[in-house]
Amino acid sequence: MKWVLFVLVIIVILVIVISVYAANFFLNVALFRNNKWYDETGHKMMNPDNFNKGKSQYDLIEEQQIQQGDAFWQLAFAQDHWLKTGGEKLYSRLIIPHPESKKWVICVHGYRSFGKRDMAFVASKFSEQGYNILVPDLKAHGKSTGNVIGMGWLDRLDLLKWIQEVLVIEPAAEIILFGGSMGAATVMMTSGENLPENIKGFVVDCGYSSVYNEFGAMLRSAFKLPAFPILTIANALAKKKVGYSLKDASSVRQLEKNELPTLFIHGTGDKFVPHQMLYENMEATNGVKESLIVEKAPHLSSFIYEPEHYFETVFEFIHRYC
The missing domain is CATH 3.40.50.1820 (Alpha/Beta hydrolase fold, catalytic domain)
Structure with missing residues (x-):
């Protein structure tokens, strides 16, 4: 039983760590002007129609x-x-x-x-x-x-x-x-x-x-990631990083x-x-x-x-x- 509890705690910690990393990465991609990853990869993922010109x-x-x-x-x-x-x-x-x-x-x-x-x-x-x-x-x-x-x-x-x-x-x-x-x-x-x-x-x-709903849609459609808990964490980080809440x-x-x-x-x-x-x-x-x-x-x-x-x-x- 103790091993099961230990494994669950480790899983929860990993989920939190990964989610915090993902939230921080997403905010940097979405809300800062100079982002190399967005320019090279993210733009095409988030708005593919811009790249399907013929x-x-x-x-x-x-x-x-x-x-x-x-x-x-x-x-x-x-x-x-x-x-x-x-x-x-x-x-x-x-x-x-x-x-x-x-x-x-x-x-x-x-x-x-x-x-x-x-x-x-x-x-x-x-x-x-x-x-x-x-x-x-x-x-x-x-x-x-x-x-x-x-x-x-x-x-x-x-x-x-x-x-x-x-x-x-x-x-x-x-x-x-x-x-x-x-x-x-x-x-x-x-x-x-x-x-x-x-x-x-x-x-x-x-x-x-x-912005909160739009970023949730982007996480699901472009990044194939769940909005929760990443977006919840991103919303908490946003006020400090960029000066406004995604929900506000x-x-x-x-x-x-x-x-x-x-x-x-x-x-x-x-x-x-x-x-x-x-x-x-x-x-x-x-x-x-x-x-x-x-x-x-x-x-x-x-x-x-x-x-x-x-x-x-x-x-x-x-x-x-x-």
């Missing part, structure tokens, strides 16, 4: 959209704009094709990406509708400095500062916040803050319900305080953020809400799979409610 009709559409976005990014009315905050220097592209317009959009990119990559084409489509645009690189992304990835939770505070930057340029601006992936989570997490009346509504594409970083909790119109978008082929999270987010918000579900679209690819339907839906929603 010459399908959707790949050709994406290439055309990238070209359009790149050309728009370089036009004469676009310029670099910087913001210093908390010892960091944050970058954005300020695009003012319509100086007399009061319509503005802030477009927020996704996880480990940057503004030009994810939002240049989207920005061009908003310009066609008479909008001026600000496209930031979130902290620890793109040209912005920083090492800790905020997963939307820390970024919501920077987004509040970017809103103020727009209001310095145009105090009467009517602003839409548009986000994709982690950018969508940033927008949803910002929705629960005390916002100026200039903010008129939100468009969020494939955002997660909380919740789109759902912030949306519960939101009363502004919100359009939720997701593709059913998303392997990075489960599309079922759309329903959790949508249920939480108290404002006018609609959804757009794009069948088979991978992560942040709905406007590639159904571009006309996508942008018709976006602008119809904005014109009706915002």
Whole structure:
């Protein structure tokens, strides 16, 4: 009997040690900018669709959209704009094709990406509708400095500062916040803050319900590991390592305080953020809400799979409610 007890104790200790190691490893991979393992291996595991490009009709559409976005990014009315905050220097592209317009959009990119990559084409489509645009690189992304990835939770505070930057340029601006992936989570997490009346509504594409739930999904699907106890330990470690709790970083909790119109978008082929999270987010918000579900679209690819339907839906929603 004593041997059985001894073996059980050893097993429990091993499970705890392995789980602590796994939790710490996962946090380092997920939440710090410079991680060689993520660059070489993790990215492909976590978002395989980014590595399955070929010459399908959707790949050709994406290439055309990238070209359009790149050309728009370089036009004469676009310029670099910087913001210093908390010892960091944050970058954005300020695009003012319509100086007399009061319509503005802030477009927020996704996880480990940057503004030009994810939002240049989207920005061009908003310009066609008479909008001026600000496209930031979130902290620890793109040209912005920083090492800790905020997963939307820390970024919501920077987004509040970017809103103020727009209001310095145009105090009467009517602003839409548009986000994709982690950018969508940033927008949803910002929705629960005390916002100026200039903010008129939100468009969020494939955002997660909380960092805790998203990391749980990643552990199961990409790493083939159980969320418990690794995620429980990771949540306890996160506050000390990165300054925020994975559970506190919740789109759902912030949306519960939101009363502004919100359009939720997701593709059913998303392997990075489960599309079922759309329903959790949508249920939480108290404002006018609609959804757009794009069948088979991978992560942040709905406007590639159904571009006309996508942008018709976006602008119809904005014109009706915002």
